[in-house]
Amino acid sequence: MIYNLGSINADYFYRLPRLPGPGETLAATEMSSGLGGKGANQSVAIARAGAEVCHIGAVGGDGRWLIEHLAEAGVDTRNIQFSTRPTAHAIVMIDGQGENQIVIFPGANFDQCPDTVAKVLSEGRPGDWLLLQNETSQQAEAAALAAGRDLNVVYSAAPFDADAVARLLPSLTLLIMNEVEAGQLAEVLGTQVLHLPVANVLVTKGARGADWHDTRLMQTLSVPAFPVAPVDTTGAGDTFTGYVVAGLSTGSSPQTALRRAAAAAAISVTRTGTADAIPTIAEVEAFLA
Ligand code: RIB
Numbered sequence: 001m002i003y004n005l006g007s008i009n010a011d012y013f014y015r016l017p018r019l020p021g022p023g024e025t026l027a028a029t030e031m032s033s034g035l036g037g038k039g040a041n042q043s044v045a046i047a048r049a050g051a052e053v054c055h056i057g058a059v060g061g062d063g064r065w066l067i068e069h070l071a072e073a074g075v076d077t078r079n080i081q082f083s084t085r086p087t088a089h090a091i092v093m094i095d096g097q098g099e100n101q102i103v104i105f106p107g108a109n110f111d112q113c114p115d116t117v118a119k120v121l122s123e124g125r126p127g128d129w130l131l132l133q134n135e136t137s138q139q140a141e142a143a144a145l146a147a148g149r150d151l152n153v154v155y156s157a158a159p160f161d162a163d164a165v166a167r168l169l170p171s172l173t174l175l176i177m178n179e180v181e182a183g184q185l186a187e188v189l190g191t192q193v194l195h196l197p198v199a200n201v202l203v204t205k206g207a208r209g210a211d212w213h214d215t216r217l218m219q220t221l222s223v224p225a226f227p228v229a230p231v232d233t234t235g236a237g238d239t240f241t242g243y244v245v246a247g248l249s250t251g252s253s254p255q256t257a258l259r260r261a262a263a264a265a266a267i268s269v270t271r272t273g274t275a276d277a278i279p280t281i282a283e284v285e286a287f288l289a
Helices: 038-048 061-072 114-122 139-148 162-171 179-189 236-249 254-269 281-288
Strands: 002-005 009-015 030-036 053-059 076-082 088-094 100-105 129-133 152-156 174-178 200-204 210-214 219-223
Touching: 002 038, 002 114, 002 139, 002 236, 009 061, 030 038, 030 061, 038 053, 038 061, 038 129, 038 236, 053 061, 053 114, 061 076, 076 114, 114 139, 129 139, 129 236, 139 152, 139 162, 152 162, 152 236, 162 174, 162 179, 174 179, 174 236, 179 200, 200 236, 210 254, 219 254, 236 254, 254 281
Parallel strands: 002 053, 002 129, 009 088, 053 076, 129 152, 152 174, 174 200
Antiparallel strands: 009 030, 088 100, 200 210, 210 219
C-alpha cells in the first residue's frame, strides 16, 4: 500500500505565445481547467500504474469535484478531509514550446488534520510506502511517524526548499529532486549526492533522463528519457515520480520502474493537462513495445 500525503489543486491552464515578463500583460490563446497538484497527480499516476494508493489530503467545500476525479482514477479518497479554507489552485501558464510557469495558492493543502494523518499512518505496515511533496502541511510529522513504523518514506522535493529537505532527511528511504535542486542541496549541506544520509536519491534531468543513486553501494544507475515532441511538460515530473513509486512498491527493480516511468512521462508531455495527461499502464506497455 502507498499512502500519499499530497496536495490537491484545481489547475487553471492558460496557453500563451510566450511566458510573460515582469510588469507584462499577455492575452491567453486558450484556457482550460482540471485536477492537479503534485500530490494528486502522483496519486493518479500510481493508480494508473496499477498500484494501490490511499490519498491523505484536504480540500475546501468547493473541492468535491476534485475528490470525484481522484476516485474515478482509482485512488482511495476516504481520507481526504474538508477544510474551512478554500481549495488550493494553480495558475499554469504554458508557452509554445510546452514550458510552463506556475503560481500556486495553497489554501486547504496547508490545513492537514494532524489526527487524521496519525490515524491513517497508524494503519501502515512495515514495507508499506509513504509519499510526500512540499505542497502540504504535516510533512515532517508524517515522515517521522511512517519511518517509526518501518514504512518506506519517499520525498518528492518540489517545490524545492533545502531546509524542508534537511528536516525530512533522517526519515527518508528515497529522495527525488531535479538536477538543479540536487546542486542546491549539495551546496547547502556541503556534501555531494552520493554522500547524502539517505539510502537512495533519484535525480531527474528532464530530456536527459534520470540518475538513481544507491548511496550504500555508492553506485549510480542512469536511465535515458524517450525523445518526443512536447506540447505541455506540466506534471511530467509527477507522472514520473508516481510511476517510480508504484513500480518499486510492487517489487520492480529500480531499472524497470524507471524505464516505465520514463515512458509514462514521455507520453504525458505529448498531451495537455496534468492529472488528465497521465497514461495508464496499458498505454505505457504499448509505448514500450
Ligand atoms: O507539477 C505540476 C503541478 O504543480 C500542477 O498540477 C500544479 O497544481 C502544481 O502543484
